[in-house]
Every structure is written in C-alpha cells, then in structure tokens.
Amino acid sequence: DSGKVEISSDNLAQGQDKSDDPYFTEPLRTREVFIQDIYYSKTLGKLSMTFSAPLYCLGHQGEHIFGVLVARVDLDQSLYALLLERTGMGQTGETLIVNSEAVALSELRWQENAPTKLRISADPAVLASQGNEGIVETVDYRDVKVLAAYSYVPRTKWGFVAKQDQAEVYALIRVMLRNTLFLLIISAGIVLAVAFMLARGLAQPVVAMTEVSKRIQRGDLSARNDISSRDELGFLAETFNTMAESVAEQMAVQEGVAQVLDTMVSAGQLERAQTALFECLLRLTQSDLGAFHRLNSEGTQYELVTAQGISAALQQPIKVQDCEGQFSKVLTTRQIAMLTDIPEDTPFQLKTFAGTVNPKAIVTIPLTVKNQVLAIMSLASLKPYSTQSQDIIRQSWMSLNTAFSNLLASEQTATLAQSLNDTNEELTAQAFELKAQNEEIRAQRRQVEESNRLKSEFLSNMSHELRTPLNSVMVLSRVLAVEGKDQLSEEQMRYLEIIERNGKNLLTTINDILDLSKIEAGRVELTPESIPVKQSLDTLLETLAPLAQEKGLDLELDIPGDLEITTDAPRFQQILQNLIGNAIKFTPEGQVSITASVQENMVIIHVSDTGIGIPADDLPYIFNEFRQVDGSSSRQFEGTGLGLAIARKSADILGGTLSASSTLGQGSIFTLKLPLVFKAADLPAQPILPARLTRALPQAKTILVVDDEIEMVEMICLALEDAGYRTVPATSGTQALRLARECRPFAIMLDVMMPEMDGWEVLQNLKREAATADIPVIICSACEDLETGVALGAVGYVTKPVDKITLLKEIRQLGGAHPHRILIADDNEIDRQQMIDMIETEGMQALTAANGQQCLALLEQSWPDVLVLDLMMPDLDGFGVLDQIHTQMMRRHLPVIVVTAKDLTQEDRARLSGKVSSVLTKTEDGPQTMLIELKKILARMQSPASPHILLVEDNEAAIIQVRNVLEREGFIVDVASGGQQALDYVQHTVPHGIILDLMMPDVDGFAVLESVRSSEVTATIPVLILTAKELTREDRQKLSANNIQELVQKGDIDREGLLSKVRQMLKLDRGPAQPELDAQNVKVQASTPSACASPERAPGQRKLLIIEDNSDNLMSLKAVVGHEHTVLEAANGEQGLAMAIELQPDLIFLDMSLPGMDGFSVVRRLKEEENTKQIVVIALTAQAMKGDREKTLNAGCDDYLAKPFVAQELLAR
Structure with a gap:
C-alpha cells in the first residue's frame, strides 16, 4: 500500500515512490488490468507505454491486493516497428495511431517529433479517434489527397489510420487503362476486315432472293430462286421456293372456294343452286362422273336431283334404311368421305367409245342442316384427286352447309309466308268473333264488380247487425261476471268467461270478414x-x-x-x-x-x-x-x-x-x-267539415264529437261551443281513434250507429289503449242500450234527438269532486300513471308509492279508503306489505285490491286469502276492471258491514264450495289453509265466526279450538265444526267442553243447511238455539271425482261421454247435462275411443272435427266393436252444410245436432 517499488528489472527504480502514478492507483481502484496510454517518460527519456495488474493474496482467496505488477513496453522494438513496416505501401504510404483526442502517438513519415505533440485534424484520424471505421478519399495532415482506411481500438481507445497518396494509388490503374484501349483498337480492325470478306460472300445470294420475293409480291407467283450451292444459303433458297409454291396452291384453292360460294349465292333458288353447285365442283375438281341426291320430305330416302356419267341403273333413289358403304358412312359421321384404291370390279364405271373405264378416286360430300344430312353429292375421277382439289372440297364444305341451310330456310319461309297469309285471313274472321266475346266478358265483369259491391255493402250492413247484439251478449256477460261475483259460483263464473271469450272469438271472425271486404272494396282509411x-x-x-x-x-x-x-x-x-x-x-x-x-x-x-x-x-x-x-x-x-x-x-x-x-x-x-x-x-279524403266546427277556444276543455252525420256533428258542436267548450269533430270510427290519441280531449261524445266501425267497437278500442282509456265517453245515440254502454266503460248516455240541457248536464257531471282517497302502490310508472289518470277522472284523490316501503310510509301519514297493490315490487313486495298491514290493528281491515302480472301459485293464493278484497290480473281491460271493483268496494263501505267468517280448511274443493255459498249470501270469508295459519290469523284479526275443520296436518282442529278458547279476546267467538271424521264419544266431549253446539258433516253439498247453521252460529236467526250437539245432514263435497273414473251413479242418472277438443264447448255441454247425469270427458278421438271401450257409457256426444283421429273414424270403430256398437252416438258438429247430415249418419252416428245447439233440444235427445 506504500506505492514503493519493491522489485524492478532496473535496480535504480527500486525504492522509488510511485503511489501517485496511474499505473499504480488504477489497478487498486478498478481491481483490473490497466493499460496506460503512450506518454513521454522522463526516466527513459523517450516515449513509453505501461501495463499494470493487481496481485491478489492467495491466502485469503484473493480478497486482498498485496501489490501491483507493472510492465513497461519498449515501443521501438514492438509497436513502432510494426507501424514502420511499410511493405506494399509504395513511396507515400504509412500507418499511424492517435489517441482519443486525435493526437499522434507514433512517428509520422512526413512530420518529425510528432508523437504526443501533433494534433491531427485530418478526417481519418478524427473519425478513428471517435470510434468509427471506414475508407475515405480525403486530405491528410499534409493537406495532400490520400486514400485512407481507419479503425478504432476499443481497449486502448486508439484510432488507427492507414493511408497512401491518391497519385501513387491510381498510377497503376491509368497504365492498365491505356494498355486495354490499345488492345481494343487492334481487335476492332481485325473484326472489320473479317466482316468485309464474309459480307462479299453472302450478299450476292441474299440480293438474288430479295429480287425474287419482290416479284412474288408484285403477283408473279411463278418466280423462283436459282440454287447454286448446297450450303445454308442454298437451303434457304430452296425453302423459299417451297413456300412460294404453297402460297400459289393456297391462292388457287381460295379462288376455287370463292367460285363455289359464288355459284351458291348467285343461284337464288334451291333447285338451281343444287345443279349449279354440282357442275361447279365437277369442273374445279376435274371429276369425270358424279351424282347429287336430296332427302325427300318424308325423310325416308334420298332422291336423285342431277347426275353425270353414270348409267340409268345407278340413277335410283337410295333408301335411308338400306344405305351401305360410303352413304352409310357419311350418314353416320356427317363428315366428307374419300375413297381410293378402288377395285376393278366396282359397279361405278364410265363408258367411253373405247369401252368402260374404272374411277381411281371417289369423294362423298354430305350437306347437313341442324345436324341432319339433307343432301349427298358424290364425285369420281379416273385419276387420284390432287391436293388442291381435296382442299377446295374441304375448305368450302362448311360454307356450303351454311349456304344450303340458308337456301332451304328461304324456301321454307316462302312456304310459311303463303301459309301465314292464309292464316291471317282466318284470324281476321276470328277477330270479329273475339270482339263479340270481349264485349260479353266486359258485361260479365261488370256484373261481378256489381256483385262484389253488393257483397261488400251486405257485409258492412250485416257487420253492424251482428256486432250490436253480440256486443250486448259480451258486455252483459262481463257485467254479470263483475257485479255478480259475490253471488255466482265459481262454475257459473266460468260459464260467463266462456260466453265472453267465444263472443270475442266470433267478433274477431266477423271483423276479419268485414275487414277483408273493406280492403277488396277499397274503403280502407289509413292514417300514417x-x-x-x-x-x-x-x-x-x-x-x-x-x-x-x-x-x-x-x-x-x-x-x-x-x-x-x-x-x-x-x-x-x-x-x-x-x-x-x-x-x-x-x-x-x-x-x-x-x-x-x-x-x-x-x-x-x-x-x-x-x-x-x-x-x-x-x-x-x-x-x-x-x-x-x-x-x-x-x-x-x-x-x-x-x-x-x-x-x-x-x-x-x-x-x-x-x-x-x-x-x-x-x-x-x-x-x-x-x-x-x-x-x-292516395288516402281517401275525409268529409270536409265547416271551419267553424274546428275553431280553437283558448283555456277551454276539448270535447271530441263523433258522428257519421255531419249535420248532427255541427249541431252538437254548436251547443258545446256556446257553453264554452272547444270541439273537435270526427265522422268515422277510425278518425275518432286517431284524434283521440292526438288531442287527448276532456271527453268524447260518441254515436253508436256508424258504418264500418260502429260506436261499440270505437269504445272498446278507446278503453283498450292506455293513452285513451281514461277519457270519459258519453254515448249519444238513438239506440237505447245504456247497460251495454256502461259495461263497456261509458260514463253517460244521451238519447237522440239531443236536448241541449241534458247534453250539458252529462258533460258537467264529469267535473264533480269525490271525497274518496285511493293509495296506488306499483313500481311500474306506466301502470301507475294509467291508474292515477283513471281514478282522478272519476273525481277521486290518488296517492302513489313506487315500492313497498313508500307504501307503508304513506299509510303512516294518511288514511286512504282503498289500497291498490302490486305484488312484484323492489325493496318490499306486496306480500310483505300485506303482512305489515295485518300486524296493525288500525289498518288490518283496509280494503286491498291486488292488481298484478304475476302468475299466482296455490301457495300465493293461500298467502293472499283473508287479506285482500279481490285479485285482478294486469291485462288490457285491467284498469277498467279495477275501477269497477273499486266502485263496488266504496259502495259496500257505505253500507252496513257484513259478518266476517274465518274458514279453516285444508281441502281446496271444500274451500271453494263453502266460500261460494257464503259470499253469495253477503258474508265476508277469509281462508286459513291450516291450523297454524288460523292461529296466526286470530292473533291480529277477530272474526265474527269460525268454520273449523278437525282433520288437518300439523296443527289439527282440536288444537286450534283449544288455543282460541284459551284467549280472552277470542274465547267467545262462535265456532262451527266442519268435518268428515266419524266422531267418537271422546271427540264429542272435547267439542262440548269448548262450547261447540253446531256441526257440519262433509259430503254432498246442502246449501240451505249450511246457511242455516251459519246463521244459527252468528245468531242471525230468531229461532231458539240448539241445546245439544246436533250432527245434521248438512254435507259439503270434499273432492271431485276424476274425469276418467266411473263414479257411482244415483238412481235415474245416466253416464255420458263427451268427446270434444274445444274446452269452452265441453264446459257448455257439461253445464247443460252435468247436473242430471254423470259426465266423462275426452279431448281427442283416441282418448274418447279408449274411454268408450273401457267405461261403456250410456250415451256419447261426439264432435266430428277432432285432432288426430276425427269423429268419423271414432264412430266407425265404435260400431265395429261388439261391446260398443249398441252405444248411442249423437254427433255434435259445426259442419252444417248440405250433405253433412247424411254423411255423418252414414258414418254410424245415431243422431245429428248442428252447432250452435239449443239446450232444450239437446236434453230432449
């Protein structure tokens, strides 16, 4: 770490401090080999370059560096020696290196003392120092043009440049170009000399051939080349001569073909053309003999037209079926046949003054039209036919067929023209006859149109005559169904539904027939x-x-x-x-x-x-x-x-x-x-009404006046306008419906007796559409049928002639107020708004809730008279609302009308039982039905309260029968379908009396009775026992202990007995009460027998089988005969046949139009079976045309009744 030199090949360097030198510090820093760039060493006094590498301690797995190994490179003996090696670089080439700053690092050829001192600005050095590679023509550091190659040495960051002066590089190239040019000049001279000599040898024959070709071009087809050598030019001249001969022959052939065609065209007629053609071909082909045959009109044989050189024996017709040889060949192939190498014994011979001679060649030419051979021409020659003659025949043959076809067509056209002329004369005579017939047809068409017009008028008139009574039937049946709901049994209600449904079906059929007649008569009103x-x-x-x-x-x-x-x-x-x-x-x-x-x-x-x-x-x-x-x-x-x-x-x-x-x-x-x-x-124009009738009165209520009589419309509009109303007139039902949708009037004055669409139909359409259902309609007619109008939704009735005071009184009654408040709970905004509009039109106040929670909140804040409730709502549905209402003592008697689109299950109906006044289905007529039901409830609220009965029963049939009996007498009946449900009921509602079944699952009647008597609130409620159980002594003691004095035994219903017991229970009768438990014979039917079973019959009853696929007709038949007889039902032919065989009824009512097996097949099978042929079969069918009765009886039926049947007549059978 001291930086001192410990060991050195230069003793003088040992001990020197090198701690600041890069070759010592960089290996320690980077822990890698370090190459120091070329520099001037003061120690050595010259340029030097060092390599240094760190030395790692092996004792510690190379973690520590204990020294640095430095090697100094002698550049003169290594790198510089390589750079100064300039072999192959000529007199001006050199190599050099520069550092990253483009400073020269090696000796230069043209610059002394350059290393580390001279910065080179020439492009090769600069580009190489920047890391680039390439070759470039440029100037060097001397500013002399050179060709230089440069590269980059990444390890040392050097730029390497090799260059040579361009003058020296391109000197050899100039010498080579000079030598090449000299050789080209010499070669060109040699080529020209050789070409001249060859041209002289080739030009003369070519010039001669050119002259011959010019002669041929001028029309001399006999010109030919002289062949003087057998070389390539001689072969070319010979080929040229052959071509000239071929052209001459082709010209001769084309000339011959043209002569043949000219002969056919110039002949004009078929007969002349046949002879001229034959003679022309004989001449052109140099034939010595021949014959021309043509197919006769019958197509059976070829008859001779002309001949030359043949004997009379050979001039006979040739039958098609007997054709042989060449004739047979051309008939089969429909192609030209050439015959050569003819034997000596041929019968086709030519007589001369010296004797007979045989032909050497025979050619047979078919002439075809539409793939049929219509003529055959045969030619023969004493010598073989030349190629030219054969080519004339072959090339003219297709054109001959065409020309022959055209001549034949012309001949046929002339024949047809004559025939057509004759036919025209006949057609002229027929035209007069057709004209008379057309006049007759026009008269018949006018009769048909008049018949259609009368039919349309008849259907239009009959439509009203049929629909008026039919509407009364339908509407009054609906009135009975709605107003008599509490008095009619469920079965009777079904009868009314059948009447109404089939009335609608019949009305639809009548409307369809009328609609069709209106379309055919063009009397359809369209409103886009x-x-x-x-x-x-x-x-x-x-x-x-x-x-x-x-x-x-x-x-x-x-x-x-x-x-x-x-x-x-x-x-x-x-x-x-x-x-x-x-x-x-x-x-x-x-x-x-x-x-x-x-x-x-x-x-x-x-x-x-x-x-x-x-x-x-x-x-x-x-x-x-x-x-x-x-x-x-x-x-x-x-x-x-x-x-x-x-x-x-x-x-x-x-x-x-x-x-x-x-x-x-x-x-x-x-x-x-x-x-x-x-x-x-193109729409039909509406009647034009006076402008005064359609004037607008600002801020006035609009009344739509509908009447087909314009005078009546004008009179009513005048009366209403004088009273301050705005009026809109309409003169037809279609126009009225359109105007009602567009202007939404305050009220509508409606006439009944109108063509095409009468008032009843208009009223039904108004009430059917949500946009117009709430508009009050006042009937204004001479037809006094108030009940029908009210039932269809009319709010008033004015009889013609119209009295102004009465008219205005009816109008003003529409604006009267009504104190009743109605709460509507429905999540459907459209349905809710529709009911609001209808209720407010009647003068009532409407409160609205969009879900169950809002409904309960409004009930807390207000006190409505009636709740109209939808079952399917978000948050809290209708069932939840009812449960909440019945937990509140003050609200549980609130009348509820359920109006729902839900398909109620038996469980749903059980949940609603006892909690709602009525259940209505959302339909087109739903709002009107709801309004009628609402008025009934409000009217009932103003009358004295009816007794409230809780019926506890699990048998559905018993529930229906008991409920119907009691409700028809004015009792309010709630139903609990089990014991637990009855106990839940009495916790929040105390009825006037209870009718209790003893035999129920889970919680039976005895448990219910014990619970009722144990509460002070319900202990005194009178209870009537309803049971099919055979009571034991112990059972009777239990009932007596709970103060039960009345008992109804299940069985066949006894209406009066049941009502008597209920009145006694509620003390409605003034007679004395029964002191003891009295099991009277008051019976309620607990179940209904299966339709396919064979129930026990009372004496005098008969077993009837009704085979009918229409459920409404089946119900109608049962209503007529079911009270006195046992009725079996079958919905199709197969089922009816099986039941008849198995159950053996006394009588069969058989519909003849059944799906699958029809009535005719059923009765035939019944009459074929031994055990059923005695059964009486009465046909009930709508097939009532002429012959239907006989057809039905012939099939095996014992009697025949046409639908619609009369009940008395049916019972009489």
Whole structure:
C-alpha cells in the first residue's frame, strides 16, 4: 500500500515512490488490468507505454491486493516497428495511431517529433479517434489527397489510420487503362476486315432472293430462286421456293372456294343452286362422273336431283334404311368421305367409245342442316384427286352447309309466308268473333264488380247487425261476471268467461270478414304516423308472451332501438299480431324470432319459427282467403284462414309486400317489407267539415264529437261551443281513434250507429289503449242500450234527438269532486300513471308509492279508503306489505285490491286469502276492471258491514264450495289453509265466526279450538265444526267442553243447511238455539271425482261421454247435462275411443272435427266393436252444410245436432 517499488528489472527504480502514478492507483481502484496510454517518460527519456495488474493474496482467496505488477513496453522494438513496416505501401504510404483526442502517438513519415505533440485534424484520424471505421478519399495532415482506411481500438481507445497518396494509388490503374484501349483498337480492325470478306460472300445470294420475293409480291407467283450451292444459303433458297409454291396452291384453292360460294349465292333458288353447285365442283375438281341426291320430305330416302356419267341403273333413289358403304358412312359421321384404291370390279364405271373405264378416286360430300344430312353429292375421277382439289372440297364444305341451310330456310319461309297469309285471313274472321266475346266478358265483369259491391255493402250492413247484439251478449256477460261475483259460483263464473271469450272469438271472425271486404272494396282509411318499431313489438309481445310461455317457447326479439316507421299503426299492428300469433300457434316447441332491418328505404321484418312448417304444394296458396294447410275434419289447429289473407292485402295497401318460405317439419319464415315512410297521397279524403266546427277556444276543455252525420256533428258542436267548450269533430270510427290519441280531449261524445266501425267497437278500442282509456265517453245515440254502454266503460248516455240541457248536464257531471282517497302502490310508472289518470277522472284523490316501503310510509301519514297493490315490487313486495298491514290493528281491515302480472301459485293464493278484497290480473281491460271493483268496494263501505267468517280448511274443493255459498249470501270469508295459519290469523284479526275443520296436518282442529278458547279476546267467538271424521264419544266431549253446539258433516253439498247453521252460529236467526250437539245432514263435497273414473251413479242418472277438443264447448255441454247425469270427458278421438271401450257409457256426444283421429273414424270403430256398437252416438258438429247430415249418419252416428245447439233440444235427445 506504500506505492514503493519493491522489485524492478532496473535496480535504480527500486525504492522509488510511485503511489501517485496511474499505473499504480488504477489497478487498486478498478481491481483490473490497466493499460496506460503512450506518454513521454522522463526516466527513459523517450516515449513509453505501461501495463499494470493487481496481485491478489492467495491466502485469503484473493480478497486482498498485496501489490501491483507493472510492465513497461519498449515501443521501438514492438509497436513502432510494426507501424514502420511499410511493405506494399509504395513511396507515400504509412500507418499511424492517435489517441482519443486525435493526437499522434507514433512517428509520422512526413512530420518529425510528432508523437504526443501533433494534433491531427485530418478526417481519418478524427473519425478513428471517435470510434468509427471506414475508407475515405480525403486530405491528410499534409493537406495532400490520400486514400485512407481507419479503425478504432476499443481497449486502448486508439484510432488507427492507414493511408497512401491518391497519385501513387491510381498510377497503376491509368497504365492498365491505356494498355486495354490499345488492345481494343487492334481487335476492332481485325473484326472489320473479317466482316468485309464474309459480307462479299453472302450478299450476292441474299440480293438474288430479295429480287425474287419482290416479284412474288408484285403477283408473279411463278418466280423462283436459282440454287447454286448446297450450303445454308442454298437451303434457304430452296425453302423459299417451297413456300412460294404453297402460297400459289393456297391462292388457287381460295379462288376455287370463292367460285363455289359464288355459284351458291348467285343461284337464288334451291333447285338451281343444287345443279349449279354440282357442275361447279365437277369442273374445279376435274371429276369425270358424279351424282347429287336430296332427302325427300318424308325423310325416308334420298332422291336423285342431277347426275353425270353414270348409267340409268345407278340413277335410283337410295333408301335411308338400306344405305351401305360410303352413304352409310357419311350418314353416320356427317363428315366428307374419300375413297381410293378402288377395285376393278366396282359397279361405278364410265363408258367411253373405247369401252368402260374404272374411277381411281371417289369423294362423298354430305350437306347437313341442324345436324341432319339433307343432301349427298358424290364425285369420281379416273385419276387420284390432287391436293388442291381435296382442299377446295374441304375448305368450302362448311360454307356450303351454311349456304344450303340458308337456301332451304328461304324456301321454307316462302312456304310459311303463303301459309301465314292464309292464316291471317282466318284470324281476321276470328277477330270479329273475339270482339263479340270481349264485349260479353266486359258485361260479365261488370256484373261481378256489381256483385262484389253488393257483397261488400251486405257485409258492412250485416257487420253492424251482428256486432250490436253480440256486443250486448259480451258486455252483459262481463257485467254479470263483475257485479255478480259475490253471488255466482265459481262454475257459473266460468260459464260467463266462456260466453265472453267465444263472443270475442266470433267478433274477431266477423271483423276479419268485414275487414277483408273493406280492403277488396277499397274503403280502407289509413292514417300514417311515426311508430317506434321496437316499442310497438314490445307492447304486442306482452299480450302474446303468455301463449308462448304456456307452450314453453322462447321469444327472441332483435330490433334496433332507434328504428321508426311511418305507416298506419292499426294495420301495422294487425299484420305483426297475425304473423307472430300464427308462429306461436303452429310451433309446438323451440322458438319464435322477430328481426328487423332497413334496406333501400324499406323496413324488412322477419318472423321465423321452428314449428311444423308448410308443405311445398300448399305454400303458394297460404295467402288465399279461407285457405288452410289442413282443412280436414281431423285437423289439429282451428281458424278461418282469413288472417294471412288480410295480412297480405294490408301489406299491399301499405305499399309493401308479405312473403313466406318454409321447410316442412323445420319451420317457416314470413318476411314483411314496408316503406320506411308511407306516403298518404292516395288516402281517401275525409268529409270536409265547416271551419267553424274546428275553431280553437283558448283555456277551454276539448270535447271530441263523433258522428257519421255531419249535420248532427255541427249541431252538437254548436251547443258545446256556446257553453264554452272547444270541439273537435270526427265522422268515422277510425278518425275518432286517431284524434283521440292526438288531442287527448276532456271527453268524447260518441254515436253508436256508424258504418264500418260502429260506436261499440270505437269504445272498446278507446278503453283498450292506455293513452285513451281514461277519457270519459258519453254515448249519444238513438239506440237505447245504456247497460251495454256502461259495461263497456261509458260514463253517460244521451238519447237522440239531443236536448241541449241534458247534453250539458252529462258533460258537467264529469267535473264533480269525490271525497274518496285511493293509495296506488306499483313500481311500474306506466301502470301507475294509467291508474292515477283513471281514478282522478272519476273525481277521486290518488296517492302513489313506487315500492313497498313508500307504501307503508304513506299509510303512516294518511288514511286512504282503498289500497291498490302490486305484488312484484323492489325493496318490499306486496306480500310483505300485506303482512305489515295485518300486524296493525288500525289498518288490518283496509280494503286491498291486488292488481298484478304475476302468475299466482296455490301457495300465493293461500298467502293472499283473508287479506285482500279481490285479485285482478294486469291485462288490457285491467284498469277498467279495477275501477269497477273499486266502485263496488266504496259502495259496500257505505253500507252496513257484513259478518266476517274465518274458514279453516285444508281441502281446496271444500274451500271453494263453502266460500261460494257464503259470499253469495253477503258474508265476508277469509281462508286459513291450516291450523297454524288460523292461529296466526286470530292473533291480529277477530272474526265474527269460525268454520273449523278437525282433520288437518300439523296443527289439527282440536288444537286450534283449544288455543282460541284459551284467549280472552277470542274465547267467545262462535265456532262451527266442519268435518268428515266419524266422531267418537271422546271427540264429542272435547267439542262440548269448548262450547261447540253446531256441526257440519262433509259430503254432498246442502246449501240451505249450511246457511242455516251459519246463521244459527252468528245468531242471525230468531229461532231458539240448539241445546245439544246436533250432527245434521248438512254435507259439503270434499273432492271431485276424476274425469276418467266411473263414479257411482244415483238412481235415474245416466253416464255420458263427451268427446270434444274445444274446452269452452265441453264446459257448455257439461253445464247443460252435468247436473242430471254423470259426465266423462275426452279431448281427442283416441282418448274418447279408449274411454268408450273401457267405461261403456250410456250415451256419447261426439264432435266430428277432432285432432288426430276425427269423429268419423271414432264412430266407425265404435260400431265395429261388439261391446260398443249398441252405444248411442249423437254427433255434435259445426259442419252444417248440405250433405253433412247424411254423411255423418252414414258414418254410424245415431243422431245429428248442428252447432250452435239449443239446450232444450239437446236434453230432449
């Protein structure tokens, strides 16, 4: 560590202090070998360079450095000696090194004392010191041009340069260029001399050949070259001569072909052309004999046209079937046949004055038209045919066929022209006949058009006559269903539902027929409006989704959210409802997909399904009226076959198209194309009303006046305007619906008797649409049918002729206030707003809550008269709200109307039982039904309270029967379906009486009774026991101990007996109470027998089997015969046949149109079986056309009744 020299090859250096020298300090610092750059050593007195390396202590595994080994390099004997070695570098070349600062480190050839002193600014040295490599032409430190190569030594950071003066480098190159140029000049002279000598030997023959070619070019085809040598030029001259001869021959052939064609063209007629052609070919080919045959018109033989040089024996027709030799060959191949090497005994000979001679060659030429040989020309020569003659025949042959075909066509055209002239004369005579027939057809068409017009008028008039009574049936059945809900049994309610449902089906069919007649008559009113396609389809699918869910189908909707179409909304909805409804109807499983897109200003909607498909034979006819794929009596799907016809015609009048594609068994795709914007230029004009009727009165309530008589509209509008109202007139149902949607009037004055769409239909459409359902409607008609109007939703009725005072009184009643407060709890904003509008229209106050928690908060702050509650809500659902309400003594009697879209399970209904007044389903008619139910509850609240009965029963059938009996008598009945539920009920509600079943799972009736009697609040509640249990003495003692004096035994229902016991329990009868437990014969039916079972029959009853696939018809039949007889049911032919064979009914009512096995097949099988042929079969069928009765009876039925049947007539059978 001292830095002193311990050992040195120079004794004088030992002991010197080198601690500051880099070659000592750097190895210690870097622990690596250090190379010190060239420097001037004072010690040595010359340039020096050192290498130093650290020495490590081996005793400590090289961790310590104990010294530094330094080696000084003698540059003169090593590096400088190499740099001064300049062999091959000439007189000016040298090598040198520089440090990183471009300072010379070695001796220079042209500069003394340069090392470490001279800084070189020449480019090679500077670039090398900077770490670059390359070759460059530049100047050196002397400012002399040099060629230099430079490089970099990374270890020492030196730049190395090797250079030589450019003058010396390029001197040898200049010498080499001079020598090369000299050799080129000498070589060029030799080449020119040789070329001159060769040219003289070649030029003369070439010049001679050039002269011959010029003669041939001028038309001398006989010019030839003289061949004087056998070398390459002689061969070239000979080849040239051969080419000239070939050209001469080709020219001769082309001239001959031209002569042949000119002969055919100039002949003009076929007969002359045949002879001229034959003679021309004889001359050109130098033939000695020949013949020309042509196929006759029958195509049986070739007849001779002309000949030369052949004997009369050979001039005979040649039959096609007997053709041999060359004739047979050309007929088969339809090609030219050449025959040579002819034997001496040939029959084809030429007679001369010296005797007969044989031909040497024969050629047979077929003339073909449309691949058929129509003529054959044969030529023969006494010498072989030359190549030129053969070429003339072959090259002219195709053109001959064409020319022959043209001449033949011309001949046929002339013949046809004559025939056409004759035909024209006949057609002229026929034209007069057709003109007379056309006049007759026009008259018939006018009759058909008149018939269609009369048919349309008849259907339009009959539509009103049919729909008016039908609407009364439907509406009054709905009135009975709503208002008689507490008095009618569940079965009777089902009867009313069937009446209403089938009335709607019949109304739909009537509307379809009328709609079709209106389209055909061109009397369709269209009102274009902008329609969001996705929103429209969402609304439509809400009504169709339950049908798809019932069948387990997936409904897929792929519609752009921003897609809108401008068209007639009702027609657009009608088309889509028909297509999607059909897709769901005819798809047993899988999915129904609806997609929409826009292409070229057309909205394209695809409705595809995975259903049964349509047979290819039926696909072209599915859009025809009354056309169905399966129209047999065993068809599976019902319908009139009008839907697709109306959809197609509706698409047409909207400017679009409707098409279908289908694969049987895989599904169908219906494609609807409609204009993105439907232009209403051709819409029928509406009646023009006086401008006064449509004037606007600011701040006035608007009333829509609807009547097809313009005078009546004007009179009503005048009366209303004088009273300060604003009026908007409408003269048709369609116009009224559009205006009601657009201007949202305060009220509507509606006439009933209108063409096309009458008032009842307008009223139904108004109440069906959410946007117009809350608008009050006052009927203004000469038809006095107040009940129908009110049932359909009308709020008033004015009879024509209209009295102004009465009219204004009805209008002003719409603005009256009502003190009732209604709380609406529903998370659906649209449904909530719809109910709010309807309630406020009736003058009631509406409170709203968007979820269960808000509902409970409002109940704490206010006291509503009725709660309208949705079951499916966030945070707290409707069930939770009801549970909370019934825990509060002050709120538990609040009337609740449940309005929900949920498909209630049996468990859900059990949870609602006893807690709500009614349960309504969210449908199009839901708000109207809710309003009617609300009015009933409010009316009932103003009347004396009815007794409240708790029915504790686990049997569903018993619950229904007991509840129906009691509710029809005005009792309020809550149901608990088990003992524990009954105990929970009485903890928060004390009924006037309890009807208790003893036999229940978990907690039985005895436990319930003990709990009720043990509480002071419920100890005195009268209890009526309902049981099927055979009571023991111990059971009777338990009942007596709990003050039970009344008992109802389960069994067949005895309505009056049950009511008597209930009245006695509640002390509603004035008669004395029974002192002892009295088990009267008051029976309640606990269960219903299976339809396929064979129940025990009472004396006088008969067992009837009804085979009917329509559930409504089945219910109707049961309603007629079921009270007096035992009824068995079957929904199809196979099931009915099996039940008839197994159960042996006394009588069978058989529908003839059944899916699968139809009624005809069923009755035939029944009459064939030995044990069923005696069963009486009565056919009940809608097939009531001429011959249907005879067909049905011939099939084996014992009697025949046509639908619709009369109940008395049915019972008489």
